[in-house]
Amino acid sequence: MLSRSRIVDAAVDLIEREGADAVSMRRIAAGLGVGVMSLYNHVPNKAALLDAISESVLSKIEFTDDPSAHWTDRVRVQARAFRQIAHHYPRSTMVVFSRQLHSTAGLLPVERALSTLRDAGFEGGEAVRMLRMFVAYIVGSLLREVGVTPTFAPVRGDATVVDVDPALFPEVSSLAPYLTSCDHDEEFEFGLELLVQAMSVRAGKQAGRRSARG
Amino acid sequence: MLSRSRIVDAAVDLIEREGADAVSMRRIAAGLGVGVMSLYNHVPNKAALLDAISESVLSKIEFTDDPSAHWTDRVRVQARAFRQIAHHYPRSTMVVFSRQLHSTAGLLPVERALSTLRDAGFEGGEAVRMLRMFVAYIVGSLLREVGVTPTFAPVRGDATVVDVDPALFPEVSSLAPYLTSCDHDEEFEFGLELLVQAMSVRAGKQAGRRSARG
DNA sequence: GTTGACGGACGTACAGCGTACGTGTCAGTC
DNA sequence: GACTGACACGTACGCTGTACGTCCGTCAAC
Known part of the structure; x- marks a missing residue:
């Protein structure tokens, strides 16, 4: 089950592994094994995620x-x-x-x-x-x-x-x-x-x- | 005539007017009245421009x-x-x-x-x-x-x-x-x-x- | 005067981006 | 059974950076 905190944790992991430039909604979703738009059920937009x-x-x-x-x-x-x-x-x-x-x-x-x-x-x-x-x-x-x-x-x-x-x-x-x-x-x-x-x-x-x- | 310093000045102007997020190669080029790719004759890429x-x-x-x-x-x-x-x-x-x-x-x-x-x-x-x-x-x-x-x-x-x-x-x-x-x-x-x-x-x-x- | 080389401006094209919108699938409630 | 809400997802649009090819003005060599 997806959740806001899971998304944030995955994003932090991604940032630490590959740098801030590598962070995209698609990459985060892929890391979690979900579709891109699923993230938007828990986070209004990328700025809010950051x-x-x-x-x-x-x-x-x-x-x-x-x-x-x-x-x-x-x-x-x-x-x-x-x-x-x-x-x-x-x-x-x-x-x-x-x-x-x-x-x-x-x-x-x-x-x-x-x-x-x-x-x-x-x-x-x-x-x-x-x-x-x-x-x-x-x-x-x-x-x-x-x-x-x-x-x-x-x-x-x-x-x-x-x-x-x-x-x-x-x-x-x-x-x-x-x-x-x-x-x-x-x-x-x-x-x-x-x-x-x-x-x-x-x-x-x-x-x-x-x-x-x- | 385009030049590196003209590009940089235009970019700084754009940043101050509309914020850092608004900066794109296309916007800068438009502000200078030139095509996008002309910028690349003077600047290798966006990172170098920044x-x-x-x-x-x-x-x-x-x-x-x-x-x-x-x-x-x-x-x-x-x-x-x-x-x-x-x-x-x-x-x-x-x-x-x-x-x-x-x-x-x-x-x-x-x-x-x-x-x-x-x-x-x-x-x-x-x-x-x-x-x-x-x-x-x-x-x-x-x-x-x-x-x-x-x-x-x-x-x-x-x-x-x-x-x-x-x-x-x-x-x-x-x-x-x-x-x-x-x-x-x-x-x-x-x-x-x-x-x-x-x-x-x-x-x-x-x-x-x-x-x-x- | 003609030719060739060359630098610079430009258009096209492509992969990737954020995200608006619609659709499908469930769980729970009457 | 029907209705409702939450949630995962696919598609699509406009934007991004930039690789590549093309075109044109200028200048040197002949």
Whole structure:
């Protein structure tokens, strides 16, 4: 028996196996062993199916939030949970990012994150701004990681940075070894720590106001 | 006479006017008053055309770098220059983000940014990590701004957050007014300042190493 | 002036796409 | 038995990217 979730799962599988470009209603139907138009009994159109895929992927994020942990650790855990799913469904993640997220699937993560930020001492608009900034960093990082890994297209040779004129681009040239290689885990953790530290400073300033201006 | 740049410009215009989904070789050709297949004399295929669009948009970023300014101000200026282009070509920017950027068009910005970071006192891998983190934040922010603004699809009603059960999502519910509204300029500057401050702390720590571990 | 080569614009054709519409087959209810 | 709804399916239409062949304007060689 066909169902919306079976269709979504098959679509995600297809995306991960053959890439987002390979996704067509006919391919999905073939994968399920049904006719094309049968899908439309459960999904209004392809755009809605892609939205459902986004929702499905986002809902897979596991937020094992430990309220007793320090808020900095909770931030770290939540960020890594996001990233883990993105790495598990890299090509589908690109689909998520390329679409509007206007669904309530991501509401639980938001609730958890806001709760964490409140513990950190952020109130009202400040908490929301912090959350948005954090999400921006995570999304931007994952877009790079997932776009670079063999996700959407086969990786091209890294000769692009090798044949750079050192006279024109001295910095790029001298930092070439760092630019060509990239330990994604390390990069992510680096930015994560920087953000957590920046938030700690900000939190201390506004919450405890410890020895500031005094 | 047809040319690659004329095709790219027409494509960008079309994307901005009617959205990325409306882009087809036939539409572009019609906009230029030529036959479809004439395009293929200048562009190998549609994917290459989209890559050319990315390159074109990225190359429009104006980096009026002032080496005499303080590095923090240079960082701000560079980030805003990026954002300005994204706002000028919002729908095309989505195309840029959805593709692999593997072109040398973004090399000048990279050079400028690395130079700025060197002035800030970052060396080697640290500079590259800072750059990547910064780009991640900017890209993530723009993805949200540009994805929310009437860019890809018409904006949906903001009733998604209104009908939230306060018992299930207390934080989301109480912060609803902050979550539904969003001053993008303010948000961007907020994160920008936070990052610049975080970088300043880091720069002071590793460059001057003033009174650390002492 | 004629000829040949060639680059570029173009038309045709084909496979594949999303999906509107109609049809057939069941399960459940009177 | 008849009626009803849900659901799987086939057909068909307009669209897509693009391979291929054709035609024409320009220019070099003779």
